[in-house]
Amino acid sequence: MTTTPTADWLRLDQQICFSLNAASRAFGGVYRVILKDLGLTYPQYLVMLVLWEHGDLPVKKLGEHLRLDSGTLSPLLKRLEAGGLVRRERSARDERSVEVRLTGEGDALRERALQVPRRIAAATGFDVEEIRELRARLDQLTTALDTAARTEAESATARQR
C-alpha cells in the first residue's frame, strides 16, 4: 500500500494557507493600482466601504465589521482624517467611544468608488456565481479557523497551568 510520505506534508504547494496568502497579496496588487486614483490603500478602502454602508460608527463597531482592533484602526483612521475623508469625535453619551463620521469629501468619494468592484471583478476573471461560491467557501473556512484558534489557545493555556 502506498501512503503519502510524511515528508510530502511539508511541500509548499500542498499548503492551503500559501495559496490563500498568495491570492490575498495578489488582490492587494490589483487594488493598489485601482485605488491609487482614489488616494486610498486597500484597508482604508475597506473602512470606507463600511462607513458608506452603515453610516457613522464608533471605532469598536468598525472593528467588528472588519475584524480589526484599535491597534490597526487608530493609526489608519488618523490617516483618513488627515486626508479629510473622515472626522473622529469623542461620543458625548459615552466618552470612551470615538465616533467615526464621514466628511462631505468622504461621502463624495463614494461616487468614484462605485466603479471599483466592477473593475476588480473583471480582474478576477470569475463570474458572479463563481465568486459567490468561493466567498461562501472562504467564510466557512474563516469560521472554522477562528473556532480552532480559540481551542488551540485554550489548550495552550491549559498546558501552562
Next chain:
Amino acid sequence: MTTTPTADWLRLDQQICFSLNAASRAFGGVYRVILKDLGLTYPQYLVMLVLWEHGDLPVKKLGEHLRLDSGTLSPLLKRLEAGGLVRRERSARDERSVEVRLTGEGDALRERALQVPRRIAAATGFDVEEIRELRARLDQLTTALDTAARTEAESATARQR
C-alpha cells in the same frame, strides 16, 4: 425590471477580497498559536518550508517560490539567521547573490515541523479533497489577478504618457 442597485456593489459582504483577507488573517491566528512552539512566525515558516524542500537557495530563488522580494526577505532572513536556523553566504560564483543555507539546527527543526500541516488541516475542518479544490481555485485566482495587475499598471503608465 429589477437590477441590482449600483450601491449594492459596494456592500462589504459582496467583496471577495474581504473574505479572502479575513480567511488569510484567520489562518495567521491559527499558525501563530501552533508555530509558537517552534519559535517561527508564519512567513518564516514558509521560508523554512522552501528550504527544507529545495535545500540551499539564493535569496532570489527563495523569493520566486514565495512571491516575495528582497525588501521583505532581507530582514526576515536576518531574523532567521539571528535565531540560528540559517546562514547567509555571499556566493563565490556570483558575488551579487546570497546563498541561504540551513544550519544543523534549522535542518533539525524540520522534524518538529512535520506535525504542523496535520494540525492546520484539522483546524480547517476541510477534508483533503476540499482543500485541493480550494487551492486550485485560489491559484487560478492569483494567476488572473497577477495578469490583471500587470495590465492595469501598463494602462496606467500609458495614460501618463
Next chain:
DNA sequence: CACAATTCAGTTGTCTGCAATTGAATTGTC
C-alpha cells in the same frame, strides 16, 4: 575591450496587523 543595461541584495520609508499595556470612562454589585 568598453560601456550601457540588467541583475541582485540591501536599505529606507510607509502602511498594515496584532499582542500587550495604559488610562479614562462606565457598569455591576454589594
Next chain:
DNA sequence: GACAATTCAATTGCAGACAACTGAATTGTG
C-alpha cells in the same frame, strides 16, 4: 455611594509587505 470589573481607544513594539532607491557585480553589445 463605593469600588471592583469591564469596556473602549490609544499607544508601543515587533514583524510583514511593498515601492523606490542604492550600490555592487555581471552580462550583452558593439
